[in-house]
Amino acid sequence: xxxxxxxxxxxxxxxxxxxxLWKRYGATEAVRGISFEVAPGEIFGLLGPNGAGKTTTLECxxxxxxxxxxxxxxxxLDIKASRAKRLIGAQLQAAALQDKITPRQALExxxxxxxxxxxxEELLLRFDIESKADAAFxxxxxxxxxRLFLALAVINRPAVLVxxxxxxxxxxxxxxxxxxxxxxxxxxxxxxxxxxxxxEEAHRLCxxxxxxxxxxxxxxxxxAELIERSQATTRVTVRTAPPLASSAVGxxxxxxGARFDExxxxxxxxxxxxxxxxxxxxxxEAGAQLLDLELxxxxxxxxxxxxxxxxxxxxxxxxxxx
Amino acid sequence: MSTLPEWKGWVRHFLLTIGLNFxxxxxxxxxxxxxxxxxxxxxxxxxxDTPPLLSRMGQILTITILGGAxxxxxxxxxxxxxxxxxxxxxxxxxxxxxxxxxxMIARLLIVASAVLIQIALAxxxxxTPLPARPGAAALAFLFVTGAFLGMGLLIAALADNxxxxxxxxxxxxxxxxxxxxxxVPLEVLPAWAQRVAGFMPGRYAVEVxxxxxxxxxxxxxxxxxxxxLAVIGLAAGISGTKLFRWxxxxxxxxxxxxxxxxxxxxxxxVGLVAWRTGKLQPVPxxxxxxxxxxxxxxxxxGFDGLPADNDFIAALAPSHSDPERTKVLAGKLxxxxxxxxxxxxxSIRNLVCVAAVADLSEDPREAEIARLVYxxxxxxxxPAVARQALAWIILGPEDGQxxxxxxxxxxxxxxxxxxxxxxxxxxxxxxLGRALGKIPE
Numbered sequence: 201x202x203x204x205x206x207x208x209x210x211x212x213x214x215x216x217x218x219x220x221l222w223k224r225y226g227a228t229e230a231v232r233g234i235s236f237e238v239a240p241g242e243i244f245g246l247l248g249p250n251g252a253g254k255t256t257t258l259e260c261x262x263x264x265x266x267x268x269x270x271x272x273x274x275x276x277l278d279i280k281a282s283r284a285k286r287l288i289g290a291q292l293q294a295a296a297l298q299d300k301i302t303p304r305q306a307l308e309x310x311x312x313x314x315x316x317x318x319x320x321e322e323l324l325l326r327f328d329i330e331s332k333a334d335a336a337f338x339x340x341x342x343x344x345x346x347r348l349f350l351a352l353a354v355i356n357r358p359a360v361l362v363x364x365x366x367x368x369x370x371x372x373x374x375x376x377x378x379x380x381x382x383x384x385x386x387x388x389x390x391x392x393x394x395x396x397x398x399x400e401e402a403h404r405l406c407x408x409x410x411x412x413x414x415x416x417x418x419x420x421x422x423x424a425e426l427i428e429r430s431q432a433t434t435r436v437t438v439r440t441a442p443p444l445a446s447s448a449v450g451x452x453x454x455x456x457g458a459r460f461d462e463x464x465x466x467x468x469x470x471x472x473x474x475x476x477x478x479x480x481x482x483x484x485e486a487g488a489q490l491l492d493l494e495l496x497x498x499x500x501x502x503x504x505x506x507x508x509x510x511x512x513x514x515x516x517x518x519x520x521x522x
Numbered sequence: 523m524s525t526l527p528e529w530k531g532w533v534r535h536f537l538l539t540i541g542l543n544f545x546x547x548x549x550x551x552x553x554x555x556x557x558x559x560x561x562x563x564x565x566x567x568x569x570x571d572t573p574p575l576l577s578r579m580g581q582i583l584t585i586t587i588l589g590g591a592x593x594x595x596x597x598x599x600x601x602x603x604x605x606x607x608x609x610x611x612x613x614x615x616x617x618x619x620x621x622x623x624x625x626m627i628a629r630l631l632i633v634a635s636a637v638l639i640q641i642a643l644a645x646x647x648x649x650t651p652l653p654a655r656p657g658a659a660a661l662a663f664l665f666v667t668g669a670f671l672g673m674g675l676l677i678a679a680l681a682d683n684x685x686x687x688x689x690x691x692x693x694x695x696x697x698x699x700x701x702x703x704x705x706v707p708l709e710v711l712p713a714w715a716q717r718v719a720g721f722m723p724g725r726y727a728v729e730v731x732x733x734x735x736x737x738x739x740x741x742x743x744x745x746x747x748x749x750x751l752a753v754i755g756l757a758a759g760i761s762g763t764k765l766f767r768w769x770x771x772x773x774x775x776x777x778x779x780x781x782x783x784x785x786x787x788x789x790x791x792v793g794l795v796a797w798r799t800g801k802l803q804p805v806p807x808x809x810x811x812x813x814x815x816x817x818x819x820x821x822x823x824g825f826d827g828l829p830a831d832n833d834f835i836a837a838l839a840p841s842h843s844d845p846e847r848t849k850v851l852a853g854k855l856x857x858x859x860x861x862x863x864x865x866x867x868x869s870i871r872n873l874v875c876v877a878a879v880a881d882l883s884e885d886p887r888e889a890e891i892a893r894l895v896y897x898x899x900x901x902x903x904x905p906a907v908a909r910q911a912l913a914w915i916i917l918g919p920e921d922g923q924x925x926x927x928x929x930x931x932x933x934x935x936x937x938x939x940x941x942x943x944x945x946x947x948x949x950x951x952x953x954l955g956r957a958l959g960k961i962p963e
Contacts, residue, residue: 300546
């Protein structure tokens with residue numbers, strides 16, 4: 201697969217348009233000339249390990265960081281224009297509120313700065329925090345806090361919603377709830393731009409993904425397209441008693457690689473249907489008993505490995521910022 | 523701010539800041555209970571003062587303001603920065619400086635409430651009189667709190683975390699409490715410490731708040747001190763604004779040291795000006811005793827047996843004697859720094875000493891000088907203050923400081939202090955007798 205080139209962005213219709221964005225911290229180049237566009241109503245994810253430059257990119261889009269070069273436009277407006285700021289809603293990573301502030305107070309405070317905003321009651325209900333409306337922020341659970349931050353992010357009825365690691369630190373159920381709310385927000389026609397280092401979150405939530413590594417955007421496409429375009433193979437693992445002979449496995453057509461380890465025979469192929477049919481026949485012919493058969497399609501992790509030549513960092517199962 | 527929603531948001535942030543302060547137990551302890559502890563401590567130490575605590579209210583209120591502005595404000599700002607709250611505020615369509623201003627004004631009101639509680643408690647528990655000049659007290663409070671809030675903002679900008687706020691705050695708080703005239707009274711400090719205190723804003727804070735409890739004085743004559751507080755507060759506030767960090771972990775660049783230097787330079791500059799203009803004269807231990815002289819005490823002073831004005835001792839030229847050649851001396855006397863101290867009692871004592879030194883030195887102009895001193899006292903001081911100070915010289919001849927020479931006025935001889943004090947009593951009687959109408963002019 202060819203790494204997707206940085207998109208030369210300047211489409212008038214793009215909700216978010218980033219072109220040639222560079223950001224350095226001293227000698228460190230956090231973002232290295234990336235370009236991409238996000239269409240209105242799209243959920244676009246920046247996927248990458250910690251330190252890839254995702255958060256820095258989002259912070260430049262939000263106006264929290266001044267890019268060294270490049271341009272950022274929101275609905276065609278330069279991000280430096282004060283009107284552009286009103287078009288964006290954001291949920292930041294590692295954000296918090298005062299311990300004693302209540303969700304209702306927080307929503308009323310943040311909403312009061314905008315001419316067009318949702319009412320606090322409406323958001324409390326919609327984001328399922330009305331039972332904690334008057335409880336201190338410190339007493340909220342992680343999921344409730346994240347739902348409150350999402351409510352704060354949409355309070356100004358933004359055209360573009362920027363979410364930095366929205367599912368980080370949440371248990372699976374809370375994460376599913378947040379994902380569902382994000383889909384709802386996008387269904388209203390709002391554009392969602394999020395960052396994540398969670399491969400599953402990226403796959404399930406995002407219509408398109410930009411894979412970032414070391415400050416560069418190495419690919420942009422839908423998760424399915426990324427996997428489809430990948431050179432990565434499907435892996436078939438088969439365990440029989442007795443184990444199949446190497447002559448039986450090695451002669452299977454369309455198998456590009458085979459090895460035997462403690463889990464059994466591991467076969468690499470790009471034609472899983474044919475290989476499976478042939479494999480079952482060979483097991484039958486050998487009079488062996490089929491103990492285990494596992495099929496693993498290529499994943500975003502494989503795509504990342506293929507694009508960067510590096511494995512997906514194991515410790516990125518935890519949160520982190522770029 | 524240019525739009526109505528931004529104003530509405532600003533007001534809501536302001537009110538919320540106040541509300542959250544009152545829901546924070548730590549803020550209540552440091553903002554209200556600790557000042558009460560100081561009030562009780564002062565009440566115990568100075569329980570014999572009459573009226574109780576009246577002459578210590580400037581110190582007590584300064585401690586309250588100092589705590590609220592130099593600890594309360596930066597602790598709140600830095601804690602919110604560490605939690606990422608100011609980072610979130612940055613996304614709002616309003617300049618972050620407006621929200622910092624909102625937090626500072628909210629803090630001003632919080633400190634004001636603590637100060638009012640102190641005054642009310644002092645009144646209720648110790649019977650301390652209320653400020654005699656409420657308007658002057660409000661103005662003095664604004665200057666003092668403004669200066670300390672500026673310093674608080676600079677501390678917030680410099681401190682990386684809340685423990686650093688405590689450390690930096692103590693660096694300012696403790697010296698002012700111990701040798702800055704805020705905790706330990708200025709008059710019991712050694713002369714060098716009193717001079718050092720002139721380089722700290724705490725001394726000026728006490729000296730503008732304290733007179734507001736005195737019906738006669740108010741903030742009249744505290745112009746330099748108000749100016750000093752304004753300079754120190756502005757320098758710190760501007761430096762704090764330039765260095766303000768909205769994000770935890772944000773580094774302060776190298777230029778920061780220049781802004782910090784500018785903030786501290788204002789202390790040095792104010793102190794130097796005070797020193798060079800004679801405003802850092804040592805304050806004697808009982809310098810304020812003249813304030814407590816009552817009309818009844820004055821009534822007990824006798825004026826019999828005084829030497830005649832044309833006598834060899836304590837000569838005093840007649841009122842019509844104002845020859846041309848004394849005009850130059852009169853001009854010098856009018857701007858003579860020891861006669862222009864903020865402490866009116868000591869200023870008048872210094873002037874009377876001039877007459878005494880001239881007389882003891884057998885200066886050819888002794889009688890004229892004595893007359894000019896009397897005229898200067900009448901011209902330069904409120905009559906009630908002048909009467910109290912003269913009575914103080916008579917009733918407490920050993921109180922305060924006694925000048926024994928005045929080379930600026932051409933009096934180079936150095937008579938013994940004991941004699942100067944004795945002769946000062948004679949002149950003070952002659953002056954007071956005239957002021958009370960008991961001796962004809």
